[in-house]
Amino acid sequence: MINFQSPTSEELARWLSKLIQIPSVTPDQAAGDTAIAGENRMATALSNWFRQFGGEVYIDEVLPNRPNVYAIWWGTGDRWRAVDVHMDTVGVSQMTEPPFSGQIVDGKVRGRGASDTKATLGVLLAILEKLHENEIKLGFNLLVSATADEEADMAGAEEFANWIHKQGMTLNELMVAEPTLCHSAICHKGEIRLEFEVHGQTAHSSQPEQGQNAITAAARLITALDAEHQRLQALPARPPLGHAKLTVTLINGGNGMNTVPDFCRIFVDRRTLPGDDLSLIEKQILSLAKENCPLPVTIEEMSSLNPFLQSADTPWIQSLARFTESDPITVPYGTNASHYAGLAEEIVVLGPGSIDQAHGAEEWIEISQLERMRDILLHWWELT
Template identity: 40%
Template sequence: MYVGARTLAEEVAGLVRIPSVNPLHAGPRAEEYGPVGEGAIAARLAARCEAAGAREVVLDEVLPGRPNVYGLFRGRSDRLVVVDVHTDTVTVESMTDPPFDGRIEQGSVWGRGALDTKATLGVLLALLDSWHRAGLRPEHGLLLVGSVGEEAGGLVGATRFRPWAEQRGLRIDRMLVAEPTEFRPVHGLKGLVLVEVTAHGTASHSARPDLGANAVEAMAPVIAAFVAEQERLGALPAATELGNGTVSVTQISGGTGSNVIPERCSVTVGRRIVPGEDPDDVLARLADIARAACPVPCKVTSLLPRTPDGRAGSPAFYQPPDSDFVQYLARAAGTAPAVAPFGANALRYSGLADELVVFGPGSIEDAHQDTERVAVADLVRLAGILTGWLAPG
């Protein structure tokens, strides 16, 4: 059943107009538009699922005021498919456009989240509403998951959804995780271990550095050691299309004044991991590197919540590209299977479904920018692909 371009665009625009900035990306500009977080869009999603005929809608509070939403729709068979769409967005503090106006112009819907990932959410809601009004059901049961906390905070929504699904004994045949992939079915993602390394020195007057232990200077060999680790990783042979693991120092802080020898300095270190690497082993190696290089006492703290099975970070996600679902989406979209270096909720879902794919319109390179938009033509294209997959009747 065809749903028009204008209907699809207006559904996406309506979602963009609901601010849902991840609280870890909050700032004065975001707060001008109301409370940050996913609470408002969760309420909208729940209401839209109910209006579209969901047989069950669950608001599952992951963090205060930040619920996941699970909308379960009846199908014409006992099989179950899942579409996971994260409801949070990144910061709007540097945006040069009005961040939440959701205007439709120049063939696009504009505003934060339009591409990443309210496009998929809006298109699917428009389809479900249209099918419901026409008395149609998807071929298989459909569970729509609106998950919080994908953009920052350790994929907490996905971390919560997995045990919820397992406790209910859900058998998931196919799962689509919405992200901008240029309509390429992504079958592999690098995992992540994220740590903070803190050097603890001794403060003194800067005129008497001999009386102190400079924590900022102590961090210099630690950073150099991580640079050397990145060079080592780059020289390793790649086991899959995902290539090698990488390590990057991404943030640094320390010092209290220009005339005080700093007693503390911290850096944030991100380690992307590939298939075959265990997050706990990677965490242990990062800690060993830091402690061996730091001339003063240092502490290494994992910044990610533990996975449901207790690991310190997200293992890589990978499945062979000859998966039936991967191949179906590639044919439907006219693209080729791919892998990607970015993180996504799929890192929490390995093994939860028989087949798992990351997929959606637009490019990840256009996300998180000072402007954000999704082409209306891509919404129409996505609607056709989802309709072919879900096969309403």
Template identity: 30%
Template sequence: MIPGAEELDPVRLLERLIAVDSVNPGLAASGAGEAAVADLCTNWLTAHGFDVHRLERNPGRPSLVAVAHGTGGGRSLMLNGHLDTVGLGDYEGDPLSPRIEDGKIFGRGAFDMKGGIAAMMIAAARATARGPLRGDVLLACVADEEHASAGTEEVLESFTADAAIVTEPSHLQVTLAHKGFAWFDVIVRGRAAHGSRPDLGIDAIAKAGHFLVAVEELGRRLAEAAPHPLLGSGTVHASVIHGGEEPSTYPARCRITIERRTVPGEDADTVQAELTAVLDQLAVTVPDFSYRLRRGLHREPFEADPDQPVVRTLLRHARSVLGHPPVVRAEPYWTDCALLHRAGIPCLLFGVDGGGAHAAVEWADIASVHRLTDILTGTIRDFCS
């Protein structure tokens, strides 16, 4: 039996999702985590006939995989979205009290990305309620995307699919590529000494200044390189610097954290080689320049094949619902698409319209939530039939 229209209204479900605190504790120590919102999703999905698996390697940080099993012989499709949000502290008004006004729904996570979660849950329920599909439909409602993406990594250890759609907000535009990133710490070594003894001390902060100038020059070279057709060029910047103990002492070390945004063809290894070349040149040309390079978190860039069946299927249904071909574009930020792609799952990103991601006021366009739901419903039935 097909559930009633009111029960399968994505905006009503979105209101319920916004009202649950799911701040990522990796971003804010007081963050509630994903447990409560995962409970809400579990109860809803179980009531609508899904087989729900709860993955919780990190206590209090669950991810869900809800499966509507097919009859066999069809392609499987995973819809992926993250349950966590950024913090509530700087939000204007009550971030957990959803408010509808002028065709928009306001609240923390409305845009990034509980709007996508609501749309994919309703779409999967609608698609499977209309009659059996041959392929499995999987909903991956994951933890921790806003910090380290531990949720999608855990999901991919146990589940796979023939294709995937990540419902991150994209303004109803089809995202087929995004940049990656690599974080490195550069520790510039000096020698501690009393401030009155320049003959004994080596100023690590002053030496680090040479590296900062070199980083700026590296950024200029990257900007002048041949750009990626969708993403442009890679970028680099110094994001954090620590050094020194007190005014009267030569600093023995200065640590600079570098973020390098990467495009397809670049990865942590190429960035490490790039930074090493810069630092080795400074060691040759700057007296007493000594360093250590330490690799941190890094994530690959992503680029989809536009001829993949999942891309062609979604483009067809988006054109039908929107009344025009959707814009195809790339994002400068990183998403879980890269993890799915690395796992051999063809994927793309497509989500709601709105604004205020990580900002003091956040909102999703209500009409876009409905359109996204309709597009996903048609894509699921077409791809998995």
């Protein structure tokens, strides 16, 4: 038991406010505004603070000018505890309040990233500052990973996983910060995104028999894909996530109002469950497409993400459940944890704030959530 002066609510709020005032919009959503795009400003600020508070800092370039920042605080024990927080936020064009104000008012901190997910970074910095001031060494090694690109392709998470493998490190406990209202999330679905292209033959639409209509062929394919979704729903539910899902999400095709279309593209989002074999699913969908589409069809995988599943019966997860007096939950959205299978003995997705406040026209977090996160971290780090 170590006694140190833990950060006050005001200090937690002030740290978060500072971080919100450093824009780090994921570039795809920054509409070319270089003053707000990318993680570089945030990475520089964080590496300075981490160094100032006694961290050993590593900069790992993920994409041009978009690095991850890792910092290690060596402790007195051999265990490795890690927190992964993404630095990027979604765009701000849909916001109806100043996005980077970091205004502290009515028990809330406001601005883009307040809940998703600068809040965890703010709480971490407030605690690390105090530990440094009080010259306290932790009883384990702490690794903080501030990652880039979570809101787009999760390239930062992929790179962090590679870096850990290169170091030959196994982490004992890894917390992936996302707004879960400080509940322990131990499971989410994976996804595969596929593009189908149906290949036909054009002809004048006054003589359609001379062509091969890619759109009507695609319609049959869509009906078959919808039937596949219904089949998945009729299978026995697989706890804790229930059923896999398949949604046809986009369509485009055709060449003109008076032409038999020679192509039609459709896009499918297939949500997967822990234990699913992604390559098997792709093979099944390919054969389903070939059986049901009367014209040649090609399939391209646009992206895929693994599901995340952590047992609820492991020591740390149980300790978190006792401390927070809440059972582990599942979340509907994907996280960096998709890339972290095998990286740590136990992995949890946990952070302050609600996903309801993320990505919206307004974003804020209750300061009471920051206090809750502070208490969870202090308990985990054996400081209370």
